Amino acid sequence: MDAEIGTDITKSAELLKSGSVAAIPTETVYGLAANAYSEEAVAKIFEIKERPFFDPLIVHIKPGDDPKNYVAYVPPIAIKLMERFWPGPLTIVLPKKDIIPDITTAGQNTVGLRMPAHTLLQQLLSILPFPLAAPSANPFGYISPTSAQHVFDQLGDKIPYILDGGPCNVGLESTILGFEGDKPVLFRLGGLALEEIEQITGPLKININQSSNPSAPGQLKSHYAPKKQLIIGDIEDLIKANPAKRISVISFKQSYEAENIIQSHVLSQEGNLSEAAVHLFKALREADDSEAEIILAEHFPETGLGRAINDRLRRASFR
Numbered sequence: 001m002d003a004e005i006g007t008d009i010t011k012s013a014e015l016l017k018s019g020s021v022a023a024i025p026t027e028t029v030y031g032l033a034a035n036a037y038s039e040e041a042v043a044k045i046f047e048i049k050e051r052p053f054f055d056p057l058i059v060h061i062k063p064g065d066d067p068k069n070y071v072a073y074v075p076p077i078a079i080k081l082m083e084r085f086w087p088g089p090l091t092i093v094l095p096k097k098d099i100i101p102d103i104t105t106a107g108q109n110t111v112g113l114r115m116p117a118h119t120l121l122q123q124l125l126s127i128l129p130f131p132l133a134a135p136s137a138n139p140f141g142y143i144s145p146t147s148a149q150h151v152f153d154q155l156g157d158k159i160p161y162i163l164d165g166g167p168c169n170v171g172l173e174s175t176i177l178g179f180e181g182d183k184p185v186l187f188r189l190g191g192l193a194l195e196e197i198e199q200i201t202g203p204l205k206i207n208i209n210q211s212s213n214p215s216a217p218g219q220l221k222s223h224y225a226p227k228k229q230l231i232i233g234d235i236e237d238l239i240k241a242n243p244a245k246r247i248s249v250i251s252f253k254q255s256y257e258a259e260n261i262i263q264s265h266v267l268s269q270e271g272n273l274s275e276a277a278v279h280l281f282k283a284l285r286e287a288d289d290s291e292a293e294i295i296l297a298e299h300f301p302e303t304g305l306g307r308a309i310n311d312r313l314r315r316a317s318f319r
Contacts (some may be wrong), residue, residue, distance in 0.1 A: 001156070001157075001160075002152070002156045002157055002315065003023070003152055003156045003157075003158075003159050003160060003161060003162050004153070004160065004161050005141070005148050005149075005152060005161075005162045005164050006161070006162075006163070006164060007120070007163065007164055007165075008161075008163075009120065009123050009127065009192075010122055010127075010158075010159060010164070012024070012113050012161055012163045012230065013127050013128055014036065014217060015160055015161055016033065016035055016041075016128060016132070017035075017128070017129075019035065019038060019040055019041045020034075020041070020044070020160060021033060021034045021041065021044050021045060021159055021160075022159065022160065022162070022163060023137040023151045023155070023159055023160045023161070023162040023163060024096045024121050024124065024132070024134060024137075024163050024165075025118050025120055025121055025148070025163060025164065025165025025166065025168065026060070026116045026117075026118045026121055026134075026165075026168065026181070027088070027089060027116060027117045027168060027169055027170045027191070028116075028119045028142040028168060028170045028171070028172060028173050028174050028190070029136045029137075029145055029146055029168055029171070029172070029173055030137040030146065030147070030148065030150065030151050030162075030168065030197060030280065031132075031134030031135060031136060031137055031174045032045055032048060032049060032134060032135060032136070032138075032151075032155070032159065033045075033060070033088070033132040033133065033134040034132065034133055034134070034162065035128075035130045035132070036059045036060075036100060036101075036104050036130060036131045036132055036133035036134070037056075037099065037100070037101065037130045037131075037179050038101075038130075039101045039103050041133075042057065042101065042103050042104050042133050043103060044134065044192070045057065045134075045135065046103075047064075048155060048158045048159060049133065049135065049138070049139060049140045049155075049291070050061065050139060050140050051140040052122070052140070053106060053215040054106050054107070055135075056104070056105045056106040056108055056110075056111075056112065056217060056287075057104050057105070057106075057133040057134070057135050057217070058091050058113075058114050058133070058134065058135065058174070058176075058217060059100065059104065059112065059113055059114070059115070059131050059132070059133055060114050060115070060116050060125065060129045060131055060132045060133075060134055061113060061115050061125070062122060062125035062126050062128075062131075063086075063087055063115055063122055063125075065115070065131070066085055067072050067082065067092075067094070068111055069097075069099070070096065070097055070099060070100055070111060070113060070131065071094040071095055071096055071097060071111060071113065072094075072095040072096065072097055073094065073095050074094060074219070075094075075179055075182040075184075077178070077180070077182065077184055077201055078092050078094065078177075078184075079268040080200050081177065081184075081197070081200055081201070083097070083151040084200060085192060085196075085197075086114075086115040087115045087116055087117035087122070088115070088117050088174050088192060089114075089117070089170050089172070089173075089174040089175060089190060089191030089192045090109070090114065090174055090177065090192045090197075091112040091113065091114040091174045091175070091176040091177070091188075091190075092112065092113055092114075092176075092177050092189075092314060093110050093111065093112045093113075093176060093177065093178035093179070093187065094110060094111065094113065094178075094179070095109060095110055095192055096108075096109060096110055096111035099199065102265060104133050108125075110177060110178065112178075112217070114174055117161075118165055119162075119165075120165040121165065124163065129253075135217060136173065137151045137154070137155060137159075137162075138150075138151070138154050138155065139154055139155070141223055141225055142154065142224070142225065142226075142227075143224055143226060143249075143281050143284045143285050143288065143316070144173060144224060144281050145281070146167055146168040146171050146278075146281050146282055147166075147167050148162045148163075148164035148165075148284075150185070150281075150282075150285060153186070156243075161315075167278075168278070169278065170191040170277065170278065171191070171277045171278035171279065171280060171281060171282075172191040172194070172277045172280065172281075172305065172308050172309070172312065173188070173190045173191065173217070174188075174190045174191055175188060175189060175190035175191060175192040175193075175194075175197065175308070176188035176190065176217070177197065177204075180205070183203055183205070184201045184203065184205075185204065185205045185206070185207050186204045186206045186207065186208065186313075187208060187308075188208055188217065189307050189308035189311045190308050191210060191277065191305070191308065193304045193305055193308075194304075195303070195304060195309060196239070197235075208311065223315040223316070223318075223319075224281070224284075224312050224315050224316045225289065225315065225316045225318070226284055226285075226288035226295060226316060227288055228288050228292065228293070228294060228295055229294050229295065229317075230284075230294075230295045230296075230297060230313070230316050230317040231295070231296055231297070231317060232296075232297050232298070232299060232304050232313050232314065232317050233298070233299070235249060235251060235254075235256050235296055235298050238296045239256065239258045239260070239261070239296070242260070242294060242296075243260065244260070245260060245292075245294050246262050246291060246292045246293045246294075247260050247261045247262065247263075247292055247294055247295075247296055248261075248262065248263040248264070248265070248266065248286075248287035248290050248292035248294075248295045248296070249263070249264045249295075249296050249297075250263055250267065250280075250283050250284065250287060250295065250297040250298070250313075251264070251265070251266055251267070251297070251298050252267055252268060252276055252298060252300050252301075253266060253267075253268055253269055253270070253271040254264070254266070254273065262290065262291060262292055263286070263287060263292055265283035265286065265289045266277070267279045267280060267283060272302055272303040273300065273301065273303075273304045273306045273309070274304075274305055276300065276305070276306075276309060277305045277308065277309055278311075280298070280312060282311055284316065297313050297317075300313075
């Protein structure tokens with residue numbers, strides 16, 4: 001039976017309390033949620049997504065919740081980051097307490113915590129007696145969903161309910177920060193710009209690629225990927241190099257024309273990287289569903305959310 005799409009928080013809560021899963025909206029992307037304390041419920045996430053068990057999940061907590069309920073130690077700089085950026089698109093990886101089962105953290109002794117900013121999800125969390133483990137609500141490695149319909153299209157025959165909170169207003173997964181001792185390390189570029197974090201932390205060590213034993217989600221080389229080949233580079237050169245191919249183009253603010261371009265996605269005509277981030281996954285999805293044979297994307301400015309957009313495109317293009 002296909003999933004129901006609706007706005008019933010009570011129904012979502014009942015499903016989650018019963019040990020089932022439900023898709024949930026966040027400001028970043030839609031998540032596939034389960035009781036973070038329940039090994040059986042969390043196992044359903046891995047099964048439904050066909051996600052490797054070595055890839056840890058993020059735990060979502062409600063506003064006002066004390067992170068020390070879940071983690072053994074919070075470095076002083078992490079407290080400053082929480083005060084500045086929570087609720088919001090920042091996940092912080094810290095040493096976990098035993099209350100968080102090993103399956104949720106892929107056997108690691110750390111857990112990624114996030115306090116989401118989406119109002120509907122906050123309301124759901126406020127009536128649950130547990131936090132929610134929730135990776136993106138899509139088959140593992142595929143394009144992340146930014147609307148309830150995206151979730152339905154990908155997992156609608158595998159889950160009972162999709163809580164519809166409208167389109168995501170960030171559109172990229174959360175930025176993930178961890179620690180080596182008390183020194184912060186960037187594990188994943190995401191919906192919070194590196195520059196904003198470094199205003200508090202100073203220059204960060206960056207460790208965003210771990211192929212076999214990731215410290216955080218989204219570190220695998222191939223991820224967020226369409227089924228069709230994605231090539232990144234100078235669009236005009238790539239068009240000339242593929243004269244016989246039907247092409248879908250993803251660009252920042254410039255529109256490109258050629259006889260074999262059958263689809264064009266300009267992510268922000270105003271040149272706004274935040275707007276481009278919101279539209280990225282939708283554009284990838286539409287390009288993958290089109291009659292194009294290949295997808296061409298250009299490099300975005302390596303500043304602000306442009307870094308995270310480039311990171312997603314690189315992982316989406318890896319074969």
